[in-house]
Amino acid sequence: MNQKLRTILSLALFFTAASALAKGAVHEYTLENGMQVIIKEDHRAPIAVSQVWYKVGSSYEPNGITGISHVLEHMMFKGTATHPPGEFSRIIAANGGDENAFTGRDYTAYYQTLSKDRLGVSFELEADRMRNLSLPEEEFLKEVEVVMEERRLRTEDKPTSLTYEEFNAVAYRSLPYGNPVIGWMNDLKNLKVQDLRDWYRLWYAPNNASLVVVGDVDPAEVLALAKKHFGPLKPEPVQAVKPLREPPQRGVCRTVVKAPAKEPYLIMGYKTPVLTTAEEGWEPYALEMLAALLDGGDSARLSRNLVRGQEVAVSAGSSYSAFSRLPGLMLFDGVPAKGRTIPELEAALRAEIDKVKSELVSEQELERVRAKVVAEQVYELDSVYYQAMQIGMLETIGLEWQVMDEYADRLNAVTAEQVMAVAKKYLNDDQLTIAVLEPQPLENNIATSQISGGRHGH
Amino acid sequence: MVTNRGLMFLIAGLCGMLLSLPLFAGPQIQSWHTQNGAKVLFVAAPDLPMLDMRVVFDAGSARDGDNPGISVLTNALLTDGAGEWDADQIAERMASVGAELDVDALRDMAYVSIRTLTQPKPLATAIETLATVLSQPTFEVDDLERNRQAMMTGLRREQQNPGEVAKKSFLSKVFAGHPYAIHSGGTEESLPAITRELIQSHHRQYYVARNAVIAIVGAVDRAQAEQLAEQVTRDLPAGEHAVELPQVEALASEEREWISFPSSQSHILMGQPGMHRGDPDYFVLYVANHILGGSGLVSILSDELREKRGLCYSVYSYFSPMRRNGPYIMGIQTQNARVDEALRVMRDTVKQFIDQGPTEAQLTAAKQNITGGFPLDIASNSKIVGYLAMLGFYDLPLDYLDKFVSRIESVTREQITETLRRRVNPDRFITVVVGNGEKTQEGS
Numbered sequence: 055m056n057q058k059l060r061t062i063l064s065l066a067l068f069f070t071a072a073s074a075l076a077k078g079a080v081h082e083y084t085l086e087n088g089m090q091v092i093i094k095e096d097h098r099a100p101i102a103v104s105q106v107w108y109k110v111g112s113s114y115e116p117n118g119i120t121g122i123s124h125v126l127e128h129m130m131f132k133g134t135a136t137h138p139p140g141e142f143s144r145i146i147a148a149n150g151g152d153e154n155a156f157t158g159r160d161y162t163a164y165y166q167t168l169s170k171d172r173l174g175v176s177f178e179l180e181a182d183r184m185r186n187l188s189l190p191e192e193e194f195l196k197e198v199e200v201v202m203e204e205r206r207l208r209t210e211d212k213p214t215s216l217t218y219e220e221f222n223a224v225a226y227r228s229l230p231y232g233n234p235v236i237g238w239m240n241d242l243k244n245l246k247v248q249d250l251r252d253w254y255r256l257w258y259a260p261n262n263a264s265l266v267v268v269g270d271v272d273p274a275e276v277l278a279l280a281k282k283h284f285g286p287l288k289p290e291p292v293q294a295v296k297p298l299r300e301p302p303q304r305g306v307c308r309t310v311v312k313a314p315a316k317e318p319y320l321i322m323g324y325k326t327p328v329l330t331t332a333e334e335g336w337e338p339y340a341l342e343m344l345a346a347l348l349d350g351g352d353s354a355r356l357s358r359n360l361v362r363g364q365e366v367a368v369s370a371g372s373s374y375s376a377f378s379r380l381p382g383l384m385l386f387d388g389v390p391a392k393g394r395t396i397p398e399l400e401a402a403l404r405a406e407i408d409k410v411k412s413e414l415v416s417e418q419e420l421e422r423v424r425a426k427v428v429a430e431q432v433y434e435l436d437s438v439y440y441q442a443m444q445i446g447m448l449e450t451i452g453l454e455w456q457v458m459d460e461y462a463d464r465l466n467a468v469t470a471e472q473v474m475a476v477a478k479k480y481l482n483d484d485q486l487t488i489a490v491l492e493p494q495p496l497e498n499n500i501a502t503s504q505i506s507g508g509r510h511g512h
Numbered sequence: 513m514v515t516n517r518g519l520m521f522l523i524a525g526l527c528g529m530l531l532s533l534p535l536f537a538g539p540q541i542q543s544w545h546t547q548n549g550a551k552v553l554f555v556a557a558p559d560l561p562m563l564d565m566r567v568v569f570d571a572g573s574a575r576d577g578d579n580p581g582i583s584v585l586t587n588a589l590l591t592d593g594a595g596e597w598d599a600d601q602i603a604e605r606m607a608s609v610g611a612e613l614d615v616d617a618l619r620d621m622a623y624v625s626i627r628t629l630t631q632p633k634p635l636a637t638a639i640e641t642l643a644t645v646l647s648q649p650t651f652e653v654d655d656l657e658r659n660r661q662a663m664m665t666g667l668r669r670e671q672q673n674p675g676e677v678a679k680k681s682f683l684s685k686v687f688a689g690h691p692y693a694i695h696s697g698g699t700e701e702s703l704p705a706i707t708r709e710l711i712q713s714h715h716r717q718y719y720v721a722r723n724a725v726i727a728i729v730g731a732v733d734r735a736q737a738e739q740l741a742e743q744v745t746r747d748l749p750a751g752e753h754a755v756e757l758p759q760v761e762a763l764a765s766e767e768r769e770w771i772s773f774p775s776s777q778s779h780i781l782m783g784q785p786g787m788h789r790g791d792p793d794y795f796v797l798y799v800a801n802h803i804l805g806g807s808g809l810v811s812i813l814s815d816e817l818r819e820k821r822g823l824c825y826s827v828y829s830y831f832s833p834m835r836r837n838g839p840y841i842m843g844i845q846t847q848n849a850r851v852d853e854a855l856r857v858m859r860d861t862v863k864q865f866i867d868q869g870p871t872e873a874q875l876t877a878a879k880q881n882i883t884g885g886f887p888l889d890i891a892s893n894s895k896i897v898g899y900l901a902m903l904g905f906y907d908l909p910l911d912y913l914d915k916f917v918s919r920i921e922s923v924t925r926e927q928i929t930e931t932l933r934r935r936v937n938p939d940r941f942i943t944v945v946v947g948n949g950e951k952t953q954e955g956s
Contacts, residue, residue: 098559098560099890099891100887101888101891140810140819144810147807147808148880149884150880150881150884150887150888151884151885152885152888167888169887169888195822196821198822199822199823200818200822200824200825201825202847203777203824204825206775206777210777211674211775211777314672316669316672317668317669351607352591352602352613353600353604354607357603358600358603361658368662389665389669391658391665392661421608422607425608425609425610426607428610429609429611429628429634436562436894437894496774497774
């Protein structure tokens with residue numbers, strides 16, 4: 055009792071310290087053209103990260119042009135009226151910057167990390183390509199080849215990725231989350247530069263963007279710089295998106311992926327709400343807590359019971375995110391241990407799920423997750439990039455950055471009863487999709503042949 | 513809208529600034545030895561109430577000897593049972609205070625690291641756990657079997673990945689006859705033969721204080737850091753540093769290998785033994801490679817293969833400096849139909865670069881990128897702890913980071929061409945191509 059009380063008290067103490075730090079000065083502005091500017095000070099090192107987030111991603115794409123948001127992200131490096139293709143990257147590099155971009159289901163984002171006195175360079179270039187992209191056809195024709203190579207690398211030749219792609223395609227009946235972010239190969243092959251021009255015009259405008267800056271900066275100066283570069287950009291009417299929802303699933307759904315491989319692989323997913331769609335605000339937090347209890351490190355249940363314990367899996371995981379624009383899934387995946395089978399692994403995962411439904415999780419387990427959440431709040435502050443990511447992602451999926459500050463409180467308030475309640479409500483067969491990778495022979499691989507004398511040279 | 517001229521002005525301004533910059537100071541590194549002989553490197557980072565500690569041993573797979581896989585297996589087993597605790601209890605102890613515990617074994621290094629809050633209870637719990645897993649691992653037979661099987665599965669999963677197949681073959685050829693040729697994941701023959709006794713003996717020999725480097729970054733002062741380092745090594749025997757590894761021989765002749773694989777892309781690797789940590793040519797080769805293939809989209813390789821020809825998503829080259837000359841690797845993945853073109857352009861590009869070296873503009877741009885980006889490299893505790901472990905492990909001077917920028921600045925074009933000709937020989941590259949097997953059906 056005494057011990058337990060001490061733990062709670064000391065946890066409370068870390069938490070105060072951590073959240074005071076995490077809540078460090080965040081400043082939010084909206085420019086006259088509707089662009090949102092969010093600045094967070096972090097004065098540990100003389101650097102800053104600048105990220106521009108657009109509310110567009112693969113979940114905005116109609117059939118036939120899947121992958122277009124990601125191809126457009128590639129094309130954003132291919133020049134404007136004033137900067138020829140590739141110059142963006144060369145200028146950032148010459149300024150000592152680290153830059154890249156990423157596309158997700160719900161967002162497309164561009165970032166540079168630089169010495170803090172170079173923010174203006176980044177703003178100028180980002181503002182330019184927000185409205186003035188050239189999209190030359192000859193560059194597009196090469197770049198779409200690059201993207202197809204990316205698809206081959208990430209998906210076509212990776213049996214587990216192929217399985218995940220198939221899993222999503224089967225799990226979602228209506229939501230565009232069923233399409234891969236990188237797009238279907240057929241759609242990439244049939245993409246035209248005019249499609250990209252249309253897509254760019256629809257979504258790339260200041261009133262559909264958020265600028266996030268985290269680092270050793272003075273907010274007033276950053277705001278002035280943002281006004282100077284982004285302020286003159288013209289807003290565009292951005293079409294309202296439809297409130298997509300999945301129709302109810304009415305029974306378990308199974309699919310099999312056959313691909314050359316050595317090891318089988320299992321993915322299971324249950325339809326679950328997220329913060330933007332939940333009827334009960336606590337439910338997504340209870341689902342986050344549930345995922346952490348099952349797969350929050352080596353002390354969590356899947357590692358303890360399935361990898362060690364029963365030794366039915368080489369690896370087993372569970373994941374859920376409360377943060378997306380549309381409702382998602384709680385996922386389970388795993389690779390069977392040697393001599394064990396996919397059905398045995400599936401049964402073991404289901405047994406763990408059943409246990410959460412029938413027995414309240416212990417207070418001790420909840421406390422371990424709380425300790426982790428509180429500590430991670432501090433650890434995350436070690437990266438300005440990560441801090442900016444959190445802010446940008448929350449804003450882009452339709453929440454507010456303040457959610458980040460409530461997160462630990464809300465998660466830590468979850469009770470054992472609530473964990474059981476969401477498990478019972480959502481983790482049931484009628485909302486379950488299962489995909490299995492069935493390895494096909496790799497055939498003659500590793501049958502090597504020495505090439506003597508220039509078969510591939512010259 | 514700012515014009516091109518405005519930007520050129522900015523870049524010109526930057527150029528002037530770099531020349532007049534004062535010495536770019538790295539973090540203040542303090543170093544000492546524990547009573548039983550472990551080297552400690554410490555940087556005080558008072559801003560966040562957290563601490564990173566990494567304890568590195570010269571116990572990577574270069575020490576596997578006749579038992580490929582033993583270094584990785586030994587290292588992985590440390591956290592599966594130690595002192596009075598089994599794997600569950602170790603994991604629970606750390607989780608209950610929000611602390612993290614990680615292990616890894618590479619070719620040179622094997623390490624255990626922690627990340628913890630610095631409040632008394634988490635710090636004490638994490639440090640005590642670390643000290644125990646380092647000095648009193650139990651190596652229970654059940655845990656050994658489970659980890660052995662996981663490594664066997666790992667080997668099979670590598671076989672289904674063309675990139676892994678290529679890398680494994682490439683490294684075995686580049687380092688043929690040297691301990692670096694050993695695959696750290698072991699082999700299907702070697703893993704079953706590793707006994708508990710062999711693992712205990714491996715641990716006794718290599719997990720000793722004189723073979724250890726401790727890197728600490730966090731919100732503690734020097735006195736506390738000294739105390740923590742003593743606590744962590746308290747139960748380690750002094751032991752001896754691992755014996756010197758043999759030199760890596762340069763390749764005698766070119767070799768090409770084709771491995772048939774049912775993938776839509778072919779994975780190509782080419783290269784040779786490169787350079788080592790502390791190599792006199794390190795900075796020249798670092799800058800040279802940065803220009804050729806080490807700077808992402810703005811590198812020459814990326815420009816030639818990706819930007820101009822749309823041949824690939826990723827093309828790169830890098831030196832991986834180790835205790836002895838680590839690999840110099842150039843890599844690309846391209847659709848099977850374009851392998852010949854990719855190989856030809858890669859070869860031509862590297863040969864031309866060696867012949868002609870960079871232009872003055874390329875060299876200047878590279879220096880601006882590397883030196884201007886230096887503050888980013890040391891901007892977080894996790895990056896600094898990685899640097900400390902590297903500096904300590906490879907016996908590099910403590911002012912290495914302070915002098916980094918001026919060393920980069922001093923590299924000349926003449927040095928680059930002279931050094932490349934002496935150190936990189938495409939006529940003796942190992943080339944491995946994995947792919948182009950039975951036609952696989954591409955998605956549509």
